[in-house]
Amino acid sequence: MNEVSAKFAQAPAESLTMLPSPYLLFLGDTVDAGFAKTAFGLRDWAGERCVGEFALPQASVTTGLKRLTPQQAASIGARSLVIGVANAGGFIPPSWITALTRALEAGLDIISGMHMRLTEVPGLAAAASRLGRRLIDLRVAPTDLPTASGLKRSGKRILTVGTDCALGKKYTALAIARGLIDRGIDATFRATGQTGIMIAGTGVPLDAVVIDFAAGAAELLSPDAAPDHIDVIEGQGSLFHPSYAGVTLALLHGSQPDIFVVCHNPNRRHILGHEEFSLPTIQAVIDQTVTLGRLTNPAIRCAGVSLNTAGMSAQAAAATIRDTGNAVDLPAADPMRGGDTFERLLDACM
Amino acid sequence: MNEVSAKFAQAPAESLTMLPSPYLLFLGDTVDAGFAKTAFGLRDWAGERCVGEFALPQASVTTGLKRLTPQQAASIGARSLVIGVANAGGFIPPSWITALTRALEAGLDIISGMHMRLTEVPGLAAAASRLGRRLIDLRVAPTDLPTASGLKRSGKRILTVGTDCALGKKYTALAIARGLIDRGIDATFRATGQTGIMIAGTGVPLDAVVIDFAAGAAELLSPDAAPDHIDVIEGQGSLFHPSYAGVTLALLHGSQPDIFVVCHNPNRRHILGHEEFSLPTIQAVIDQTVTLGRLTNPAIRCAGVSLNTAGMSAQAAAATIRDTGNAVDLPAADPMRGGDTFERLLDACM
Structure with a gap:
């Protein structure tokens, strides 16, 4: 159960759990801006919650935000690393693992909307558990949802x-x-x-x-x-x-x-x-x-x-x-x- | 992944895996015929695949089929015990466990459409594993389904x-x-x-x-x-x-x-x-x-x-x-x- 679904298990929607932020935006090794739409969307629509970006040396895409290491981001208040890029298969390549682990070591949680689960990335779940950090997969189905009542709501x-x-x-x-x-x-x-x-x-x-x-x-x-x-x-x-x-x-x-x-x-x-x-x-x-x-x-x-x-x-x-x-x-x-x-x-x- | 979903993971729908039958219908300790609709439905619509019924001594409901022990049913060809009754909570009560285990020991698989998973019944998964039998939960979501193509099919x-x-x-x-x-x-x-x-x-x-x-x-x-x-x-x-x-x-x-x-x-x-x-x-x-x-x-x-x-x-x-x-x-x-x-x-x- 992920962060987003956890709130439903706890029931009242008025108290939806928020994702941990501010975010550090992770760009992986992306060279095609078309694959970085999530990072650009976060910059444009949630800029107040983004402290900067973090990328592998091979990456050529940038959001224009300050480039920070996970340690630097954590020191100015970041609480999570958000995977801001996609690739054709929706998978997390082995070349990202060291960087993701560095984020956990710096005290950041990791948030992903990719098809491949963070918990499926070799070694990542063990590192998160050892460091007391959370892996938050936004494609994990919420549990304990109700069926619709059809009753009219206010607002x-x-x-x-x-x-x-x-x-x-x-x-x-x-x-x-x-x-x-x-x-x-x-x-x-x-x-x-x-x-x-x-x-x-x-x-x-x-x-x-x-x-x-x-x-x-x-x-x-x-x-x-x-x-x-x-x-x-x-x-x-x-x-x-x-x-x-x-x-x-x-x-x-x-x-x-x-x-x-x-x-x-x-x-x-x-x-x-x-x-x-x-x-x-x-x-x-x-x-x-x-x-x-x-x-x-x-x-x-x-x-x-x-x-x-x-x-x-x-x-x-x-x-x-x-x-x-x-x-x-x-x-x-x-x-x-x-x-x-x-x-x-x-x-x-x- | 259950029996029904397994077929999808293996792909062609033409070769949908069939549930193991003939069935032995399990009536639990049911005294209200309204809770035995599944058993009656199987008797009426799949009678050729039902060898008989099996119930706890407390049960008063009957399908009219021959009453058999799991051993007797297995000896005349039954391949699975089907839970043919429901209750208000959709759960499997502790009082059924001995009977379900007897079915596994007799060489039958168990098929359930209840909300509670068979694998959640204390001891049942271990018994099935030890005996090489399958627990088939029909409420388990199929995996690896495709999205719809919209393409016209023949027939x-x-x-x-x-x-x-x-x-x-x-x-x-x-x-x-x-x-x-x-x-x-x-x-x-x-x-x-x-x-x-x-x-x-x-x-x-x-x-x-x-x-x-x-x-x-x-x-x-x-x-x-x-x-x-x-x-x-x-x-x-x-x-x-x-x-x-x-x-x-x-x-x-x-x-x-x-x-x-x-x-x-x-x-x-x-x-x-x-x-x-x-x-x-x-x-x-x-x-x-x-x-x-x-x-x-x-x-x-x-x-x-x-x-x-x-x-x-x-x-x-x-x-x-x-x-x-x-x-x-x-x-x-x-x-x-x-x-x-x-x-x-x-x-x-x-």
Whole structure:
């Protein structure tokens, strides 16, 4: 049982255990920035909890944060080393073991969202046990989750949904939470994936949950709150994804969102990795989400559309945002570009 | 990893490992027939694989099968003892341990669908190991399942769906499979729950699957088959259930049914255990299932309605069946009562 699941075993979601921070970001021997998305995400969205970065000599990627040894990081207050890079297999190579052990010896816990368990790394569990340090695997399934009650909770909830996987649901939720907080609203980002959990410091790794408990896990994630509080929940999958629609529906029902935002990548034509499946229209996602979401929140409504316009010129992005908003008659914006359009999307979220 | 999951780790679903049978049905010390549903289900639907029953002296429930000791059962070919009773907590009481150990000593494996693991029963794992026998827990999650591909498979598929949980989806699927086989059709019952798996001798315990792999597990369950072959798949949950709709959707998408049958209990007004949720109408379930099922099978259609009229008079049941059929303009029947109405429902399944 990992840190994130431990909190559920102890029950009340109001007291979710936080991951130990500040973090030292570990970059391994990574030479491709595309594999360091977790580290960049932590720098951008949880910078206040990152003291610096640590990498093997072979690494050429950098977050721009101060480069520190584990000992230096610990001396200025770091409590954990976060594996901030991925590789194609999701495994932890033997070349990292010495560095990870150094972190334990410096007094840091290790946090990983990789497929391979930290406890499977030769020697690491023994070292952690000897040194009294924790190995925290964010892909370990929570235990003792409840099934969903379906009962209405107090407070407001926003959920990001999508036309597909991997097109900006996490960043949209983070940007909306930050935007609301900047407006003085009491808002909380709620994480459902490994990177999001590192950023938030807590959350539910939904992809590791046994299916009967998925909606129940989503209920625990956004507990009763003050009437004006807004939870902004990281979405998963898509109702139109042949592999993951069940995940999306369980999260929708458990989250009971008052408001949802549809995330979309205008350049995508098919479901990622499933060329046989055309991307649904934004309107189809809106309609289906309202139809299904009504079960646990009859007042559910769509606030607008979040577009991932990365790689477009400013002019092309602006045109796409305008045309999309007109087509569905709702605010549309690219939260990464911000601006007036994003402010109008935030208006619609309130 | 249990017997059922072992087959998936070994990959091709065509070669699903079968549970060891014939079975000896264990009734424990049960005095309430309501707790022996699994044993009765095995007697009724897999009678050819049950050699007899075995119970503690305190038990008053009987299946009517021959009462045998484990030694007697083994001597006439039994290969496993199946725990055919449940209790409120899903646990295995200390008073059963001697009997279970006797079964192992007689050369039988033990099969359980209870929440408590057989390996958690004091002394049982050691006895099984010493005797070279297997403890097969049907609630252990399969490992190494694939995610769903969404690719169309050959052969035909029927899925039972429902207005709620626990109203006859398993028995409807069993009755349809038996009815089709009686008509000379090459049909196979495909199990998704513990009792169904015992009856079929194989299957996927869907409630134990990690959510990302649920649709993939459903794909494995009904692999490519001859064009005229019909898989009749045991449904789970309901698209209108606040806790389990995600399970239902993953099973729907992975099963890619050509045909579905809606199961309903005319006496039920609310979702079981969730008084705040009204039961959906049969028509709502038909419409929602078609809308969502089209994603992986555009030709999906509803064959009709299976009504659970247990406890009604023959006259009241006939009237309910007639009125329901008229209301949705499709065949309706109670498969447990059979008759002409059920034959018409079978016609519509072909």
